[in-house]
Amino acid sequence: MKFKKTHDIDQISISLEGKQVVIGGWVEDLRKLGKMSFLTVRDVTGLAQIIVKDIALPEDLTRQTVIMVQGVVQGTKARDFAYEIKAEAIDILTKAVHPLPIDPIGRLESNIDNRLNSRALDLRNQRVAAIFKIRSTVLASLRKTFLEKRFIEITTPKIIGSASEGGANLFSLEYFGKKAYLAQSPQLYKEQMTIGLERVFEIASFYRAEKSHTGRHLSEFTSIDLEAAFMDYTDVIQILEDLVVQVFKDVIANCQTELAILERKLEVPKTPFDRITYSQIISELSQKGIDLKFGDDLMDSHLKLVGESHPGLFFLLDWPMSLKPFYIHPRDDDPKISRSFDLQYGYLELSSGGRRLHDPSTLKARIAEQGLDPASFEDHLRAFDWGMPPHSGWGMGLDRLMTVIIGTDNVREVVLYPRDPERLSP
Amino acid sequence: MKFKKTHDIDQISISLEGKQVVIGGWVEDLRKLGKMSFLTVRDVTGLAQIIVKDIALPEDLTRQTVIMVQGVVQGTKARDFAYEIKAEAIDILTKAVHPLPIDPIGRLESNIDNRLNSRALDLRNQRVAAIFKIRSTVLASLRKTFLEKRFIEITTPKIIGSASEGGANLFSLEYFGKKAYLAQSPQLYKEQMTIGLERVFEIASFYRAEKSHTGRHLSEFTSIDLEAAFMDYTDVIQILEDLVVQVFKDVIANCQTELAILERKLEVPKTPFDRITYSQIISELSQKGIDLKFGDDLMDSHLKLVGESHPGLFFLLDWPMSLKPFYIHPRDDDPKISRSFDLQYGYLELSSGGRRLHDPSTLKARIAEQGLDPASFEDHLRAFDWGMPPHSGWGMGLDRLMTVIIGTDNVREVVLYPRDPERLSP
CATH class of the missing domain: 2.40.50.140 (Nucleic acid-binding proteins)
Structure with a gap:
């Protein structure tokens, strides 16, 4: 030079x-x-x-x-x-070769597969670069709010020794002669960390070996995770609402150029977000002719209908215990109902969380009830004898949150090098 | 509650x-x-x-x-x-059980293995909690400096389709019927990202299947990575120096309590850090009776001697090209010498980086020269035809940096759940 x-x-x-x-x-x-x-x-x-x-x-x-x-x-x-x-x-x-595999100015549209095959060049398209500049701003915003609320950033292991958390959909690998797995979430580790650090968060890549072919699933995704001692699910719901609102505020304040390039008009969501119970949704659906009973899961087709009447951000609360993972805590007034929630954007689930069981014997019973192998949870269960505080938390898909901010229905638009059952390169 | x-x-x-x-x-x-x-x-x-x-x-x-x-x-x-x-x-x-597996007050010392087996309880020890609070502060400090210097945060894939970067020491896994690998660095991806985003950084977990049993190697580690277009290696060396100095300043300013608990007196390193060439080190070693010729690698035993005369932070510059990865750029005045550097803390290598080759034909020749399979780099090489800017960068081990800040010689003290050939749980 x-x-x-x-x-x-x-x-x-x-x-x-x-x-x-x-x-x-x-x-x-x-x-x-x-x-x-x-x-x-x-x-x-x-x-x-x-x-x-x-x-x-x-x-x-x-x-x-x-x-x-x-x-x-x-x-x-x-x-x-x-x-x-x-x-x-x-x-x-x-010098750049001529012709280039895609038009980086974006005057000629290329399909997403060609664009991903030439991702580095695709980023010379101002619309694409704008998305990833916004993503960087979103990450900074999230961490700022976490730190302001006195959360400590942790890094949990992604290579794990036992197929915990249910065990389905895990990638496995050979680890110095032993079988290991890629973590699909930091769930068990972040819960344990509340013993020493009380309020923790992590933003990192996790892995799911699921043969999905949708615009909202990837095999490698970025998860935003929070876990907090001495909080009930209503407390971490409030934190999640504050965090999401702050993300919108920071993107609007700091990414004016990028939003203009994307022709995206973003508004700060109105607060408080609606809080709607599972039971309310069941009766809403019944008015639309869908007959579900308490305990039935909400299928994609049901969630589409729900999304039509609730197009924005809302919390879907108090799911039946039978639909929730073993670590979720029941309500005191009705043990069939869980202290759990999802954050929805219309039909799209952005986040899932709840109050966790902290009593070791109840937790052991739930693991057995769900037909899981208690031996896989030995390390985890030991920690519950050392003074496990009541705690609540949630995980949110960063990539899904980004689709809401950008206004796209394909998560591949907001991930640099997406991984799905067909795509492993570049 | x-x-x-x-x-x-x-x-x-x-x-x-x-x-x-x-x-x-x-x-x-x-x-x-x-x-x-x-x-x-x-x-x-x-x-x-x-x-x-x-x-x-x-x-x-x-x-x-x-x-x-x-x-x-x-x-x-x-x-x-x-x-x-x-x-x-x-x-x-x-209620916590009695007796507990380790003494969380730290009055009775436990060995590191027992502590790691009960890591959640170990974090109730104030010294241990202090380390991870400082780690959270270090991460925030690093990102603040990157953003101030107009770097964009990226997330590269950790599941990769080809054994690039040499291919040794990679964990492999089955990926929907195909063979895949866990990335040991974001090297090739971050280089490509300079085409569209110019200045990028990532802080994430990477993986190395190396049978090492030292205090400074882990199979899963946190890497801090930077890559910048239009910069030479001297420019990214300066950024690295600024970044490390700011980390010390921020830890001293924000972690007074934690440093006091650790009885750790931290001082902001003097700037500029010494910049010492490989050739200078060779002649220093020769004065100590170690006869090395240009092109010989510095072994652990040599670096210990170097660390004795240079105990603090310094840059070790201008390594022979023959000792460097295929992507490193030579000097114009002497093509046997590379535009590369390590950041050392005494004998400990904290960071490694340099100017990269950006000319596609030179890069192809280097890959062949080093006996690597060009087919593994097909996706990567394609990107060099699309307008690859001159660029430089580095990677730094967060865990090693943390050992310097805390004052320990075992990286297991600064990682929540370390992974090594023997340790895969909890």
């Missing part, structure tokens, strides 16, 4: 008029007009117009070729630009 | 004298003195003294039993406390 980049494009403005700058970026367009050429160059922060007049234009400037430009900032008559850069020197760093 | 917790213990002070509070925590100690009992209760934020006088003391209050206490704040004559709480009601939530 002959020059050193002095500015990102969005750091240049007409206030630097007459000053020399060096930018680096990708050739987006080139127009020749007599002895002058107009070159547009894009970096991750924006687009700049370069005037090439008194110096020779390098030959063979294919689109997406990487260049550095040294030049002087000056005023412009161009409608789309607030300034232009009069080039003094142009250095070609890497 | 009869009561709702109103305060963390560190949120109570004598300024609340006469006010009613509810705390939740673990019984640390109990002394009876005539008709009065003194109870100490610890939560994640501190220790409180409870006076039990006019109400009955619950029977069988074993240590580490979880209780909630409602009471009134009052002044105290006790030397170790700034206030005490006169109990109005005590609710036993979960």
